[in-house]
Ligand SMILES: Nc1ccn([C@@H]2O[C@H](COP(=O)(O)OP(=O)(O)OP(=O)(O)O)[C@@H](O)[C@H]2O)c(=O)n1
């Protein structure tokens with residue numbers, strides 16, 4: 001079964017505030033370059049969705065497509081650009097991908113049809129009240145924070161995207177689209193280092209981790 005890595009990298013990086021986020025560099029290498037390099041050993045091809053008008057950096061061994069206005073639209077554009085039987089969707093914004101997690105997600109996707117990296121929630125959770133003060137405590141037992149990579153049989157994910165498009169349904173990730181169609185999604189233990197670079201604080205963390213990671217990638 002051929003496996004394709006699909007990297008949505010067409011975001012504008014509004015919360016980070018440094019322009020298109022996938023091109024932001026950490027210790028001399030772009031977030032996109034780091035994510036793509038981590039995926040290459042696990043897949044037969046890599047496809048990247050880019051903002052309109054931008055081209056792939058030279059160090060990214062991939063095929064580019066133009067992304068959409070949302071992450072969901074960018075993933076759909078990527079899905080339509082490959083005929084691989086299995087796809088591994090991974091945010092460009094998660095540059096530190098342990099090889100064991102990528103391998104486990106692909107294996108689970110082959111077995112179940114859909115799988116995602118995720119971590120059990122470790123913090124106390126509360127829904128804020130109207131004034132921004134403490135509202136209701138959310139019991140955290142059984143709650144997982146969803147990461148990428150997420151692996152799928154391509155036909156299942158394409159059908160789930162088609163159903164969402166028909167209904168005008170927007171999801172924050174692809175596993176959620178599968179679950180919405182009644183499909184099973186296996187939760188695979190992720191990794192704290194797989195955090196998403198979203199805010200300036202996350203970028204500072206990435207800059208601190210990069211030298212350690214580059215000396216001994218996992
Ligand atoms: N229209 C979009 C929006 C997001 N993404 C990608 O989806 C991943 C997760 O999105 P996020 O972290 O929210 O990135 P941005 O949309 O760039 O960030 P922001 O919401 O702060 O603008 C990123 O790799 C981003 O490039 C994409 O391919 N196409």
Ligand SMILES: C[C@](O)(CO)[C@H](O)COP(=O)(O)O
Pocket residue numbers: 071091145146147148172173174196198
């Ligand atoms: C796909 C994702 O990374 C899983 O946690 C997340 O939902 C992306 O959210 P964003 O707001 O598009 O960064």
